[in-house]
Amino acid sequence: MRTSLATFLLLLAPVLGGCDQIGAALELPNPKKEAAEAEAEGRAIGSACRYSGRSLEDCYVLNPSAQKSFVFAGWKDMNDYMMEHKIDVVPSQLPQTVPPPKAAPAAPAAAAH
Template identity: 50%
Template structure:
């Protein structure tokens, strides 16, 4: 009887190992790979470039994002699918524009 209780309790404990790892903060590589592929595929479907996708999702693995983007690109090309633009505009960091500065008046007077 004790042996049966031990086996059942062991099975219950071992069945929750993935939950224990998740709560301890140990990432599941297969889950991260799948999420990265999903992000890459979504970026390609929305017509975003690969670099834009990397910038928008810095915490996602680049290899997985590339794999998902590439798979979706091949799928869309094969099936002649158009790009589906997103309903919202992606906010990116503003880029600095370099405007020409006018020459000082003193420098012009010397010519």
């Protein structure tokens, strides 16, 4: 009886060990992984904006889906690094892609009395 239980547990171990791989294959949501990816993406965006000389506000406008706190953290980290190592900005060679803000509709003129 004991040997059959031990054999069963030994055979079951590899199956249970692959649970993470099964979840990845089925694309089950993983909140920790998604949060880590969002942080890494936001920090990368922020640091790239700072390195290219974009203001923090422009970075927010150009990347509305990125979480602002992560973008700020990346921008600040790159700013500190650039200041410490006396690194100059490398401006973007691409044309400005931010559309001009839409003008507010004019208020109707008051009717003459």
